[in-house]
Amino acid sequence: xxxxxxxxxxxxxxxxxxxxxxxxxxxxxxxxxxxxxxxxxxxxxxxxxxxxxxxxxxxxxxxxxxxxxxxxxxxxxxxxxxxxxxxxxxxxxxxxxxxxxxxxxxxxxxxxxxxxxxxxxxxxxxxxxxxxxxxxxxxxxxxxxxxxxxxxxxxxxxxxxxxxxxxxxxxxxxxxxxxxxxxxxxxxxxxxxxxxxxxxxxxxxxxxxxxxxxxxxxxxxxxxxxxxxxxxxxxxxxxxxxxxxxxxxxxxxxxxxxxxxxxxxxxxxxxxxxxxxxxxxxxxxxxxxxxxxxxxxxxxxx
Amino acid sequence: xxxxxxxxxxxxxxxxxxxxxxxxxxxxxxxxxxxxxxxxxxxxxxxxxxxxxxxxxxxxxxxxxxxxxxxxxxxxxxxxxxxxxxxxxxxxxxxxxxxxxxxxxxxxxxxxxxxxxxxxxxxxxxxxxxxxxxxxxxxxxxxxxxxxxxxxxxxxxxxxxxxxxxxxxxxxxxxxxxxxxxxxxxxxxxxxxxxxxxxxxxxxxxxxxxxxxxxxxxxxxxxxxxxxxxxxxxxxxxxxxxxxxxxxxxxxxxxxxxxxxxxxxxxxxxxxxxxxxxxxxxxxxxxxxxxxx
Numbered sequence: 001x002x003x004x005x006x007x008x009x010x011x012x013x014x015x016x017x018x019x020x021x022x023x024x025x026x027x028x029x030x031x032x033x034x035x036x037x038x039x040x041x042x043x044x045x046x047x048x049x050x051x052x053x054x055x056x057x058x059x060x061x062x063x064x065x066x067x068x069x070x071x072x073x074x075x076x077x078x079x080x081x082x083x084x085x086x087x088x089x090x091x092x093x094x095x096x097x098x099x100x101x102x103x104x105x106x107x108x109x110x111x112x113x114x115x116x117x118x119x120x121x122x123x124x125x126x127x128x129x130x131x132x133x134x135x136x137x138x139x140x141x142x143x144x145x146x147x148x149x150x151x152x153x154x155x156x157x158x159x160x161x162x163x164x165x166x167x168x169x170x171x172x173x174x175x176x177x178x179x180x181x182x183x184x185x186x187x188x189x190x191x192x193x194x195x196x197x198x199x200x201x202x203x204x205x206x207x208x209x210x211x212x213x214x215x216x217x218x219x220x221x222x223x224x225x226x227x228x229x230x231x232x233x234x235x236x237x238x239x240x241x242x243x244x245x246x247x248x249x250x251x252x253x254x255x256x257x258x259x260x261x262x263x264x265x266x267x268x269x270x271x272x273x274x275x276x277x278x279x280x281x282x283x284x285x286x287x288x289x290x291x292x293x294x295x296x297x298x299x300x301x302x
Numbered sequence: 303x304x305x306x307x308x309x310x311x312x313x314x315x316x317x318x319x320x321x322x323x324x325x326x327x328x329x330x331x332x333x334x335x336x337x338x339x340x341x342x343x344x345x346x347x348x349x350x351x352x353x354x355x356x357x358x359x360x361x362x363x364x365x366x367x368x369x370x371x372x373x374x375x376x377x378x379x380x381x382x383x384x385x386x387x388x389x390x391x392x393x394x395x396x397x398x399x400x401x402x403x404x405x406x407x408x409x410x411x412x413x414x415x416x417x418x419x420x421x422x423x424x425x426x427x428x429x430x431x432x433x434x435x436x437x438x439x440x441x442x443x444x445x446x447x448x449x450x451x452x453x454x455x456x457x458x459x460x461x462x463x464x465x466x467x468x469x470x471x472x473x474x475x476x477x478x479x480x481x482x483x484x485x486x487x488x489x490x491x492x493x494x495x496x497x498x499x500x501x502x503x504x505x506x507x508x509x510x511x512x513x514x515x516x517x518x519x520x521x522x523x524x525x526x527x528x529x530x531x532x533x534x535x536x537x538x539x540x541x542x543x544x545x546x547x548x549x550x551x552x553x554x555x556x557x558x559x560x561x562x563x564x565x566x567x568x569x570x571x572x573x574x575x576x577x578x579x580x581x582x583x584x585x586x587x588x589x590x591x592x593x594x595x
Contacts, residue, residue, distance in 0.1 A: 037430030
């Protein structure tokens with residue numbers, strides 16, 4: 001198409017471009033402007049002076065962050081929470097889907113599905129609220145601990161318990177929902193394969209190993225790769241509801257640190273620098289992982 | 303692991319059913335507990351140990367306090383406003399853009415899609431977003447939350463994919479009839495995509511209803527808080543003084559315990575009521591998202 005043709009095309013499609021105006025305004029104003037606003041990471045920003053007038057300081061805030069004790073702490077916590085969630089939370093929906101797949105009674109299967117999907121729709125504040133209530137010294141978890149011969153303690157005040165509580169509740173909330181995609185993959189397996197296996201004398205466990213798992217493997221691979229793309233983005237919105245100064249040692253992650261430094265301590269430039277670092281690393285990981293996903297299969301984010 | 307030969311199909315099935323049932327109970331019990339506790343008397347609830355199956359010393363006091371509390375009622379109204387105005391804006395921008403971006407011959411289509419997808423890869427940054435909201439004068443207004451999440455790129459992509467599948471013949475015959483793009487979108491595309499439209503409305507609405515974080519940072523005035531943020535104050539920060547009006551000092555500890563549960567129930571209620579409908583459409587949405595590829 002020549003330039004002239006293109007211009008003609010654009011002119012005839014002007015109504016379509018008009019329809020794109022709100023979309024463009026939104027993404028420019030609310031995404032690209034703040035992206036540029038990240039320059040305050042390289043400036044000593046004060047609201048009084050504004051972004052333009054504030055003096056440049058180069059990489060000072062980045063160096064400050066790398067030199068602080070927080071750097072190691074928030075990076076370590078982010079990785080630990082994220083990797084633990086991945087190790088426990090990734091296989092859980094696969095196992096659930098395989099178990100549901102073995103259920104012959106459709107009604108029973110549907111009830112279990114409906115029940116396990118529910119937590120996905122419930123507000124993080126309600127979930128965190130229940131965790132806070134159950135973990136308190138007089139709460140349900142402690143009743144269970146006492147029944148098992150333990151002693152009562154406020155569970156959310158103990159740094160060593162934060163990761164298990166966070167990861168456990170995360171798996172609880174996401175396992176059912178996560179199984180949907182595997183169940184749909186399982187439903188596409190050709191029933192003839194199983195019939196042939198039965199004729200060959202394969203038991204159900206043998207069928208699982210020889211047919212079900214290999215058929216599920218492409219889905220598992222792609223979801224695993226895509227999941228690693230979120231390795232440094234943990235659920236800071238939930239952590240903010242559950243942590244407290246006594247558990248910062250194990251609970252404070254990069255984004256909770258950015259939130260506290262920026263919006264509570266008002267260290268604008270410093271927290272922007274930390275946030276920018278996090279966005280850049282995340283973006284880089286997503287691109288890498290997506291490139292891999294596209295190579296090994298035709299499933300990818302873009 | 304059980305080996306293939308010793309696996310008795312009957313016993314495997316039995317165990318499978320039992321484990322799944324246990325998982326079901328484990329999933330539902332916290333919500334059941336929340337409901338039962340909200341109808342109990344606080345002091346009796348605190349004294350109660352172990353599994354709770356029925357309200358202890360049943361009472362409606364917590365709900366009376368919740369229904370008559372101006373902060374909770376206002377929170378509810380704010381949340382409804384957020385959902386109605388927010389989802390209205392979401393769907394308007396998303397469907398207009400999805401329609402235009404689904405036209406195969408549109409010059410710049412692929413660039414515009416990348417322009418949106420880029421924002422999924424590189425986060426805009428919490429602090430720059432906060433400063434932007436303040437500079438635009440949105441700080442303190444519910445529109446701060448509404449505007450900053452006007453389009454979800456993932457939802458947009460789902461709709462673009464769906465619109466691309468609409469048969470071109472339908473569009474062509476409409477053009478012959480002299481219909482413009484706005485009319486084609488409203489009278490052909492939206493009605494033919496009812497399922498995906500419903501799915502996206504629900505995706506947006508549940509997110510708007512449940513969200514608390516951006517409301518927390520953009521809305522300093524409690525009069526503007528959505529219900530999720532009110533619940534956070536009650537149950538996480540345990541700031542109860544505004545919620546115990548008219549309760550005897552001696553009973554405050556007791557009542558405050560059950561108000562927490564009652565507010566959590568009230569916050570979850572719309573989700574529970576819509577759940578059967580939600581589940582149907584959300585499941586479809588997950589499939590649509592995965593088909594995209």
